[in-house]
Amino acid sequence: xxxxxxxxxxxxxxxxxxxxxxxxxxxxxxxxxxxxxxxxxxxxxxxxxxxxxxxxxxxxxxxxxxxxxxxxxxxxxxxxxxxxxxxxxxxxxxxxxxxxxxxxxxxxxxxxxxxxxxxxxxxxxxxxxxxxxxxxxxxxxxxxxxxxxxxxxxxxxxxxxxxxxxxxxxxxxxxxxxxxxxxxxxxxxxxxxxxxxxxxxxxxxxxxxxxxxxxxxxxxxxxxxxxxxxxxxxxxxxxxxxxxxxxxxxxxxxxxxxxxxxxxxxxxxxxxxxxxxxxxxxxx
Numbered sequence: 001x002x003x004x005x006x007x008x009x010x011x012x013x014x015x016x017x018x019x020x021x022x023x024x025x026x027x028x029x030x031x032x033x034x035x036x037x038x039x040x041x042x043x044x045x046x047x048x049x050x051x052x053x054x055x056x057x058x059x060x061x062x063x064x065x066x067x068x069x070x071x072x073x074x075x076x077x078x079x080x081x082x083x084x085x086x087x088x089x090x091x092x093x094x095x096x097x098x099x100x101x102x103x104x105x106x107x108x109x110x111x112x113x114x115x116x117x118x119x120x121x122x123x124x125x126x127x128x129x130x131x132x133x134x135x136x137x138x139x140x141x142x143x144x145x146x147x148x149x150x151x152x153x154x155x156x157x158x159x160x161x162x163x164x165x166x167x168x169x170x171x172x173x174x175x176x177x178x179x180x181x182x183x184x185x186x187x188x189x190x191x192x193x194x195x196x197x198x199x200x201x202x203x204x205x206x207x208x209x210x211x212x213x214x215x216x217x218x219x220x221x222x223x224x225x226x227x228x229x230x231x232x233x234x235x236x237x238x239x240x241x242x243x244x245x246x247x248x249x250x251x252x253x254x255x256x257x258x259x260x261x262x263x264x265x266x267x268x269x270x271x272x273x274x275x276x277x278x279x280x281x282x283x284x
Contacts, residue, residue, distance in 0.1 A: 005057055005058060006055060006056065006057040007028070007030075007055070007056040007057070008053060008054070008055050008056075009021065009030045009048055009053070009054045009056075010048075010052070010053045010054075010066060011048040011049065011050055011051070011052055012050065012051070013050050013051040013067040013068065013069055013070040014050055014070050014071060014072065014073040014272070014281050014282060015049070015050030015051075015069070015072055015073065015074050015090070016073055016074060016075050016223045016224075016272055016281070016282075017032065017075060017078075017223070017224060018032055018033065018047065018074065018075075018078060018083070018089040018090065019031075019032060019047065019048040020032070020033065020034050020036075020037060020044060020045075020046075020047055020048065020089075021044075021045045021046055021047070021048055021054060022034075022037035022042035022043055022044050022045050023042060023043045023045055024037075024040060024041065024042035024043075028054075028056045028061055029042050030048070030054075033083055033084060033087040033089065034087045034088045034089070035084045035086045035087040038086070044088075047089070047090050047091070049065075049069065050069045050070070050072060051065050051066060051067040051068060051069040051070070052064070052065055052066070053065070053066040070281075071270065071281050072270040072271075073270060073271060073272035073281035073282075074089070074090055074270070074271050074272065075223065075224075075271070075272050076260055076263075076264075076271040076272060076273050076276075077186075077214070077221075077275065078094075079092065079094055079097040079098070079263065079264065080097075080098070080101070080122065080185050080186065080213060080214045080263075081122045081185045081186060081214075085098065085121070085122075085125055092264055092265060095125055096265065097263050097264055097265065098122065098125035098126045098129065098213065099125055099126070099128060099129035099132070100129060100262065100263050100264075100265060101126045101129060101213040101214075101255060101259075101263045102125065102126035102127060102128060102129020102130035102131070102132070102133065102183060102213060103129040103130070103132060103133040104129075104255060104256070104259045104262060104263065105126065105129075105130050105183070105211045105212075105213060105253065105255055106129070106130045106133035106134040107133060108253065108255070108256055108259070109211055109251075109253025110134065111181060111209045111251060111253075112179065113136050113178075113179040113180060113181045113207070113209055114136070114137075114178040114179045114180070115136060115137050115138070115139045115141075115174065115175070115178055115179075115180055115181070116130050116131040116134070116136050116137065116138045116139070116180075116181045116183065117138070117139060117140070117141025117142065117174065117175070117180060117181070117182055117183070118138075118141070118182075118183045118184075119142065119168070119182065119183065119184040119185070119193075119196060120142055120144040120168070121144070122185040122213075123182075123183045123184045123185050123213065124183075126183045126185065126211075126213035127181075127182075127183035130181065130183055130211060134181075136181060139174045139175075140171060140174060141170060141171055141174050141175055141180070141182070141200070142168045142169065142170055142171065143168070143169045143171060144167060144168055145166055145167050145168070145169075168196065168199065169199075170199045170200050170202070170203035171203070172203045172204055175200055175203050175204060175205040176203060176204030176205070177204055177206060178204075178205060178206065178207075179205075179206060179207040179209070180200060180205045180207065180208050180209065181209045181211060182196070182197070182200065182208055182209065182210050182211070182249075183211050183212075183213060184196070184210065184211075184212055184213070185212070185213050185214060186212060186213075186214045186217060187212055187216070187217070187234060187235065187243065187247070188217055188232075188233065188234070189232055189233070189234055190234035190243060190246055190247055193210065193247050194246065194247040194248055197210065197247050197248045197249055198248060201248070207250045208248070208249050208250055209249065209250050209251045209252075209253075210244070210247065210249040210251070210252045210253075211252075211253050211254075212252070212253070212254045212255060213255055214254065214255050214276070215254050215255055215256065215257040215260070215273075215276040215277075216235035216240075216254050216276065217233050217234075217235055217236075217275055217276065218230070218233065218235055218236055218275070218276060218277075218278065219233075219274055219275050219276070219277070219278045220233075220275070221274065221275045222280070222282075223272065223274075223282075234246070240252055240253075240254070257273065257276050257277060260273055260276075
């Protein structure tokens with residue numbers, strides 16, 4: 001929040017969404033991710049604490065706790081999808097988290113294949129982790145159109161399908177005649193990933209094994225992530241085998257929900273995984 005002479009930054013008592021403080025010359029600046037501060041040449045100072053209010057005015061910088069920190073519950077989906085790879089959120093590298101997710105997937109859902117590819121952008125790091133753990137070579141499988149936004153938030157099926165066709169193009173020389181492991185960060189409705197699997201088949205892939213670097217979406221999110229109601233979540237009404245058939249994959253494996261702490265790198269981190277487990281940190 002800001003007035004004519006005052007800037008106030010607050011973070012919710014659960015710390016669900018990230019907030020980072022930095023310094024740019026004599027100015028104090030805030031952003032949701034550290035990469036935004038680095039990109040503008042600012043020095044990253046620290047994360048704003050859950051329940052903390054920082055006031056910046058002509059008298060300097062003041063910090064106070066406007067609410068007692070409640071159950072720490074940082075959004076796990078920031079590390080899976082939303083945040084940029086070069087960010088650090090609450091001291092945790094997003095890139096390293098996604099590499100660990102890919103390694104965990106390779107252990108939990110091994111498969112014989114010729115190459116590993118990642119769906120840009122957040123699937124790429126997990127694909128590299130899968131490749132490192134499995135020994136299956138990582139190759140670039142897609143060219144991405146940088147001028148198209150994120151597809152799963154498009155409101156209609158037709159818009160999502162069209163956006164995928166414009167957004168991605170499979171590299172035929174990477175996948176033709178090969179057994180492909182394709183890593184993506186999530187499956188929401190299933191329409192986007194089904195289009196991508198068809199794209200790989202059309203490019204000549206003989207097998208497409210889909211691995212997802214998150215657990216199945218089973219519940220809506222009320223904290224800023226655009227996860228729709230349960231009646232529109234494919235995993236709420238279908239088994240993994242049924243989803244596999246619906247998206248046209250040869251096999252399908254999700255990250256085990258019990259692995260989310262391991263993805264962050266330390267068992268002591270607490271996070272919000274309500275979209276996967278239904279365990280909401282804030283009472284309704």
